[in-house]
Amino acid sequence: MADVAEEMDLQVEAKNQKEMDLAKMRHSASHVMAQAVLEKFPDAKLAIGPAIDTGFYYDFDLPRTLTPEDLDGIEQRMKEIAAEGHEFQRDEIPRDEAVEFFKDQPYKLELIEDLPDDEVISRFTHDSFVDLCRGPHVENTSKIGHVRLLSVAGAYWRGDEKRPMLQRIYGTAWPTEQELEEFLQRLEEAQRRDHRRLGRELDLFSVSEEIGAGLILWHPKGAMVRHLVERFETDEHLKRGYNIVYTPHIASEAIYKRSGHLETYSENMYKPMDIEGSPFYLKPMNCPGHVMIFNSDVRSYRDLPVRYAELGTVYRYERSGTLHGMLRVRGFTQDDAHIFCRPDQLQGEIAGVLDLAMYFAEVFGYEFEIFLATRPEKSIGSAENWEAATTALSDALKSKDLVYKVEEGEGAFYGPKIDIKFLDSLGREWTGPTIQVDFNLPERFDANYIGEDGNRHRVAMIHRTVLGSMERFVGGLIEHFAGAFPVWLAPVQALVVPIADRHGEYAMSVADRLRTAGLRVEVDDGSDRMQAKIRRGQMQQVPYMLVVGDKEAEADAVAVRLRSNENLGAMPIDDFVGNANQVIESKSLELMP
RNA sequence: GCCGAUGUAGCUCAGUAGGCAGAGCAGCUGUUUCGUAAACAGCAGGUCGGCGGUUCGAGUCCGCCCAUCGGCUCCA
Incomplete structure (x- = not known):
C-alpha cells in the first residue's frame, strides 16, 4: 500500500x-x-x-x-x-x-x-x-x-x-x-456539437448582420436556458449572503479616468458618446459602479464583508476577426461580484467563492482544473500585500483540499488570481470561475472602512465571476450537452404527441395538467404521423415525448418515450409528473429518478 | 485588424460557356387519422450579402464595402 x-x-x-x-x-x-x-x-x-x-x-x-x-x-x-x-x-x-x-x-x-x-x-x-x-x-x-x-x-x-x-x-x-x-x-x-450550428437548429440564438457583429439575439428557447441559469445563479448568491445591485450601462469619463480603465483598458472600450458636452462611455466592466456603491456610505468593520453581485452587461471592443458565435462577442453579461472585506477575511471569502464554484461545476457536470497566478514583473502594490493575498488564495485552496497548479508571474498587474478551467464532456477547456484580489481600485477610489480602533483602513477587494459571461457559459453548455440539456434546463421539457386527431382534446388536457405542475410543455397537434412528431421531438432534444392514444385517454395516462430512445410505456400522469419534478428539482443529469 | 476561403429561398446546397434563378427539407393548402426517428399531392417562397463598374445582357467578369468560416497563443 x-x-x-x-x-x-x-x-x-x-x-x-x-x-x-x-x-x-x-x-x-x-x-x-x-x-x-x-x-x-x-x-x-x-x-x-x-x-x-x-x-x-x-x-x-x-x-x-x-x-x-x-x-x-x-x-x-x-x-x-x-x-x-x-x-x-x-x-x-x-x-x-x-x-x-x-x-x-x-x-x-x-x-x-x-x-x-x-x-x-x-x-x-x-x-x-x-x-x-x-x-x-x-x-x-x-x-x-x-x-x-x-x-x-x-x-x-x-x-x-x-x-x-x-x-x-x-x-x-x-x-x-x-x-x-x-x-x-x-x-x-x-x-x-458546435454551438453556432445547434443554436440555429434548436432555435436558441442568432446574430444579425443588421443588428451588428458580435451581438447576440437570444431567441425564446435560448433565453429560457439563460433565464434558468440566471435564476439558479441568483438564488445561490442570495443563499450565500450576496446583495444584488444594478449599475448603469453608461458612465462618465470621470469614473474611468479614476479607475484607470482609460489608461489600461481603452483598447477594449468603445469611443465615448457626447452627453451635453461631457463624454460618456459604454461600460466595459462593472467594478467602478460597485466601488461607488461601497463608497456611498461610511463602512464599519462590522459591515464587512460586503458582497455585491450583478448580472452586469458590459460592452468591449473585439477585433472583427476574433468574433466567434456566443463565445467571443462584443456585448455580454457577466455574473459579476465584488467582495469588500477586511484583510483577515480574505481567505474565508475566497474559500466561499471556491465552494460556490465547485457546486456549479458539479451541477453542470464539468470536471475542472485550477491555476493560481502569482505576481507578474509589472505590478502595483506592496510586496507584503502580494504575499498576504497570494497566501490567502493558496490557503483557501488548501482548506478545500483542492489540487492546483501555480503559474508564476501570470497574475494581473493589480493582484494575484485563481483561474478555474471547466473541462467539458469532450475534455475541452472552457473559461470557468476566476477569483482576483485587487489592490488597485481600493487605492484609486480610496475605499476604506472604520476599524475597531476607530481609524480608517484600506478595504480588501475581490473581483470574481463564477460562470464568466452568460453568452460564453450558455454557448459552452450547448456544446457540453450537445444540445441535450438536462431536464431542468430544457426549454421544452415534454412534447405531447397525440396519435390521431381524435386524441387532440385529451392531449391538450394532459398539457394543461403538466403546465399546472410547472412543466414546460408543447403539444404537436399537426396532421403528421406520430413517427414524424417523435422524430421532430428527438431532433429538438426534448427530454420527454408523451404519446397519447385511445389506451392512454382511457387510463388517464401517457406513454413516456425518453430522448435516449427508451420507451417506458404507459404511466399514470401523476406518476410521470412526480418523476419529472423529482428530476427537475434535483437538477439531475438523468432523465428519470 | 491581418492572411486565406466563403456568401444563391427560413435551412442544406446545385447553377454548366455571361443569355428567362433550381432541388431537398421547412412553410402553407388539401387528402390521410396512423402506436414510438420523415404519409401523399399541390401551392407559395429570391433586392443571388451590399454598393459601384464592364457588357446589348451579370448569380456568373472587375473594384470597394459588409458579414461568416479557418487561423494569427502552443516559439529550431
Whole structure:
C-alpha cells in the first residue's frame, strides 16, 4: 500500500513519456512536410514547425497561396518520403557555419541570431532536407505515424502582427491508423456539437448582420436556458449572503479616468458618446459602479464583508476577426461580484467563492482544473500585500483540499488570481470561475472602512465571476450537452404527441395538467404521423415525448418515450409528473429518478 | 485588424460557356387519422450579402464595402 504514491509517479512519468514520444513523432512529421513543401516550392522560406496538442504545423513564406489541392499533393508526397524510411541525422555546427548554411533562409537566420552564445547549434537531416532544429526526432521517416494534413491558415511570423504573414499548414499524426481515425471522429463530433450550428437548429440564438457583429439575439428557447441559469445563479448568491445591485450601462469619463480603465483598458472600450458636452462611455466592466456603491456610505468593520453581485452587461471592443458565435462577442453579461472585506477575511471569502464554484461545476457536470497566478514583473502594490493575498488564495485552496497548479508571474498587474478551467464532456477547456484580489481600485477610489480602533483602513477587494459571461457559459453548455440539456434546463421539457386527431382534446388536457405542475410543455397537434412528431421531438432534444392514444385517454395516462430512445410505456400522469419534478428539482443529469 | 476561403429561398446546397434563378427539407393548402426517428399531392417562397463598374445582357467578369468560416497563443 505504501507504493501507491510511487505507482502514481510511475503513471505520471509514463504519461509524460507517451506525450514526449507523440511530440517527437509529430515534430518529425513537420520536417517531412517541410521537405515536401520545399520540393514543390524550391524558393520557400521556412519559419518554424513545432508539435502541438493536436498534431503539428509548419510556417512557410511561399510565392503563392496554398489551395486544398496543394495539401493533398503534399500529404501524398509525405507518405512517399515516409515509405522510403530516410534516417534522421543530427549534427552540430559552429554558429558562423550555421549562418553560412542558412544564408538563404532569413527566418532561420533570425532564430540563430536569437540563440544564446553558448547554445549548441544543431541540424537535423533526412533525405534531401536539412533543418535548423534542436530535436529530438524519430529514427527515420517511416516512424512519423499516420498523418493527415488538416488546414492552411495565415499566421504572423512570431505571432507579431507587425511582421510578415506566413502560411501555416496544420496537420496531425498518430501512432496508429485507428488513433488517427478516432481523432478525426472527435473533430467531427466537435463540429456536430458546435454551438453556432445547434443554436440555429434548436432555435436558441442568432446574430444579425443588421443588428451588428458580435451581438447576440437570444431567441425564446435560448433565453429560457439563460433565464434558468440566471435564476439558479441568483438564488445561490442570495443563499450565500450576496446583495444584488444594478449599475448603469453608461458612465462618465470621470469614473474611468479614476479607475484607470482609460489608461489600461481603452483598447477594449468603445469611443465615448457626447452627453451635453461631457463624454460618456459604454461600460466595459462593472467594478467602478460597485466601488461607488461601497463608497456611498461610511463602512464599519462590522459591515464587512460586503458582497455585491450583478448580472452586469458590459460592452468591449473585439477585433472583427476574433468574433466567434456566443463565445467571443462584443456585448455580454457577466455574473459579476465584488467582495469588500477586511484583510483577515480574505481567505474565508475566497474559500466561499471556491465552494460556490465547485457546486456549479458539479451541477453542470464539468470536471475542472485550477491555476493560481502569482505576481507578474509589472505590478502595483506592496510586496507584503502580494504575499498576504497570494497566501490567502493558496490557503483557501488548501482548506478545500483542492489540487492546483501555480503559474508564476501570470497574475494581473493589480493582484494575484485563481483561474478555474471547466473541462467539458469532450475534455475541452472552457473559461470557468476566476477569483482576483485587487489592490488597485481600493487605492484609486480610496475605499476604506472604520476599524475597531476607530481609524480608517484600506478595504480588501475581490473581483470574481463564477460562470464568466452568460453568452460564453450558455454557448459552452450547448456544446457540453450537445444540445441535450438536462431536464431542468430544457426549454421544452415534454412534447405531447397525440396519435390521431381524435386524441387532440385529451392531449391538450394532459398539457394543461403538466403546465399546472410547472412543466414546460408543447403539444404537436399537426396532421403528421406520430413517427414524424417523435422524430421532430428527438431532433429538438426534448427530454420527454408523451404519446397519447385511445389506451392512454382511457387510463388517464401517457406513454413516456425518453430522448435516449427508451420507451417506458404507459404511466399514470401523476406518476410521470412526480418523476419529472423529482428530476427537475434535483437538477439531475438523468432523465428519470 | 491581418492572411486565406466563403456568401444563391427560413435551412442544406446545385447553377454548366455571361443569355428567362433550381432541388431537398421547412412553410402553407388539401387528402390521410396512423402506436414510438420523415404519409401523399399541390401551392407559395429570391433586392443571388451590399454598393459601384464592364457588357446589348451579370448569380456568373472587375473594384470597394459588409458579414461568416479557418487561423494569427502552443516559439529550431
